[in-house]
Structure formats: structure tokens, C-alpha cells
Amino acid sequence: MTRMVWMLVAFAVAGCTEYKLEADADAFAADDTGVDGRADADGDDTAVPVDFDSAISGRVCDSMGDGWVVGAYVYTTFDSDGDGEHDSRVEDSTDIEGRFLLTGLPSGRDYVVHAVKGSFEQSFDVTLPSGTYEIPEDECSLEPPNIAVISGDYDHIEDIISTMGLDFTLYRGTYGSTEYLDFLRDPAAMAEFDIIFFNCGVASDWYYLARDEVRSNIRTFVQNGGSIYTSDWAYYFVENTFPAKLTFYGNDNTFGDATVGESGSVSADVVDPTMQAIIGAPTANINFDLDMWAVLESVGPDVETLLSARVNVVDIWGTGTTLPNAPIAARFSIGEGRVIYTTFHNEHAATTLDMTDILEEIILSL
Numbered sequence: 001m002t003r004m005v006w007m008l009v010a011f012a013v014a015g016c017t018e019y020k021l022e023a024d025a026d027a028f029a030a031d032d033t034g035v036d037g038r039a040d041a042d043g044d045d046t047a048v049p050v051d052f053d054s055a056i057s058g059r060v061c062d063s064m065g066d067g068w069v070v071g072a073y074v075y076t077t078f079d080s081d082g083d084g085e086h087d088s089r090v091e092d093s094t095d096i097e098g099r100f101l102l103t104g105l106p107s108g109r110d111y112v113v114h115a116v117k118g119s120f121e122q123s124f125d126v127t128l129p130s131g132t133y134e135i136p137e138d139e140c141s142l143e144p145p146n147i148a149v150i151s152g153d154y155d156h157i158e159d160i161i162s163t164m165g166l167d168f169t170l171y172r173g174t175y176g177s178t179e180y181l182d183f184l185r186d187p188a189a190m191a192e193f194d195i196i197f198f199n200c201g202v203a204s205d206w207y208y209l210a211r212d213e214v215r216s217n218i219r220t221f222v223q224n225g226g227s228i229y230t231s232d233w234a235y236y237f238v239e240n241t242f243p244a245k246l247t248f249y250g251n252d253n254t255f256g257d258a259t260v261g262e263s264g265s266v267s268a269d270v271v272d273p274t275m276q277a278i279i280g281a282p283t284a285n286i287n288f289d290l291d292m293w294a295v296l297e298s299v300g301p302d303v304e305t306l307l308s309a310r311v312n313v314v315d316i317w318g319t320g321t322t323l324p325n326a327p328i329a330a331r332f333s334i335g336e337g338r339v340i341y342t343t344f345h346n347e348h349a350a351t352t353l354d355m356t357d358i359l360e361e362i363i364l365s366l
Helices: 003-014 157-163 179-184 205-223 232-241 273-279 353-365
Strands: 054-059 073-078 088-093 099-105 109-117 120-128 132-134 147-150 169-171 195-198 227-231 246-248 259-261 264-270 283-288 296-299 304-314 320-334 337-342
Touching: 054 109, 054 120, 073 099, 088 099, 099 109, 147 157, 147 179, 157 195, 157 353, 169 179, 179 205, 205 227, 205 232, 205 320, 205 337, 227 232, 232 246, 232 337, 264 273, 264 320, 273 353, 283 304, 283 353, 296 320, 320 353, 337 353
Parallel strands: 054 132, 147 169, 147 195, 195 227, 227 337
Antiparallel strands: 054 099, 073 088, 073 109, 109 120, 246 296, 259 304, 264 283, 264 304, 304 320, 320 337
């Protein structure tokens, strides 16, 4: 099966349901014909029939305007019965080419179309004539969120963020710096951002000097709608804050005990359907360029595994073990925010094309 055929098949079968929302059954009566309750041309109160036979189409692209966004949630609402309240919602998820189609809409009305992908969003004002109206492609780009990055010694997620044309504020987190710790001890400063990225190799001062304070501030940040991403050795920011969500190899109560992964490339199973569609295959080439990466053993029942793989671990005594189906990337929600952890990281030339695509999707989905 060719790469393009796989993309279309995988997307059609699995769909992109990450941003689908539940709604009342009558909110999706796209094929019904109803009335809007307004007076007719004679001025009496006879209901005017409404045909729900028009549509809005368009595409969603990234903030630079040069890459189509897969799995963005697109929706609009309208008044279906003429009582002045928006009581119906029509929605779709963008496909591999960023396309969406909102059908079953009354014509001759003004709509606001919302496109959402993680913390990225955009809205389009549309006056809908009869038939299908297509939003111009030059209006496709999503507005970026406010991003903070904590630097580390063994990871550079900021390189990919920069390539995507996104602005960010960098807080030094490498050995000897206290800039990142001052930031994490200031909940008001954290609240200015929508996403905080924790690179692998952040200095460990936070754990020994302000563990409880940092835990409380991260939890509050996420519960209030902020999202965080941590990679590899930064795993303890997640484990310390949300201990029931992820189970790491070794003793979860011991800082750094999980760092026993063996270097090398693995063929990972891509569990997330959006990532499958983007990569165009059910597997991805993931490179662990350094020994002693943090091994994730299992996830909680309300945690999504994004990728899994057969991985080798070697403990400090030199004992080797193989985990046949270990999660290597996972996502969960807390309150209104999201948390994503990956056992792998972005390290310049060691990052494969699959990893770049996956990390770009992770950035967009936070």
C-alpha cells in the first residue's frame, strides 16, 4: 500500500475524533426541515419554512499558513427554531489536507465558524448564501497561543517550535541557572502562558529546593486550562504532580529511578489516529540517541497512549529486560488543561522525520 493510500484509508477508518464534542440529539438534525417562527410576508405569525440545505467549507492551516492542520475541530452554531437562542451545532474535523465541511445549515444567515486545535484557534465570519460557501484559503491560519519553553541540556523542542514559525519565551533551565525555578515559583508568571514546554535535562534544583511549591503551581496551571509537555528526564515534573497517571519503570517514588532505557532505534506502533494519518503509516521510526532515557511502563485508565514500542532497559546492575509493549508517548487531561509526555526528545540530527511530524502534531494539539 502506498504512503498516500495508507493516509487516506487510515484517516477514513479511524477518523479524527480528538476534538468532537457531545451535544443534544436535536442539535445535529442536519437533514430536517423546520420553521424559524418569524412572521411571513403578510405580517401574520405564520411560521416561515426553513431549508437546512446549505453548507460552509474551508481549510485550516498552521500559523505560518504553509501547512495543513489535521484533526482540528471546526464548528458553528445557529438558531434552529426562531426563539433567538443558538440551539443547534454543526461540526467536523479537518482531514489530511486540512479540509472541513459543515452541512445542514439554513441559508441567508450570518455565522461564526470556529476552528480549534489544542490551544490554537481561529474564527471566521460568514454570511451564508444558498448552496455551499467556501472560506478563502488565505484566511486559513490558526492564531498561536502564548508559549513558554524551559531549556534543558539534552533536548531542544524550541528548534521545532521555531521551525513552525511560533514565538516563545525561553527560561533557562540548564545546570547552574535559577531562571526556570523563579518562573515555576511564580504562578502569576506561569498563568501568562497557554503552554509550557519542559525540555529533557532541566536542572534538578527544583526537586530539592521547591518540590511541593512547583507541584502545586503546575497542577493549578493545568487545572485552569494550561497545557504542559515534558520529555525524557523531565518526566518527574509529571510524576511529582500527577503520580496516578503514569507508571515509570523502577521506583516511582525515587527521583531519576526510571532512567534505564537503552539507546537505539525502535519501530513504534502509532496508536493515535491523527498521528497515523500525518505519518501515513501504522508505525513510526523513533530514535533514542542516548542511553538512560526514562522508561514509561504503563498508563492509567484515563490516559491515552499515543505511541508504544518494544523497548530494552538496562538497570544500574547491568541487568537487561525487554518490555514488549511499553508506552513511549502519552496524553491526559486535568481540569481544562492537557499533559503530554514523550520518552524521546528532539536532539538536532538525531531526530527522525517521523519524530519531527509527531512532535509538530504534539505542539499543535496542546
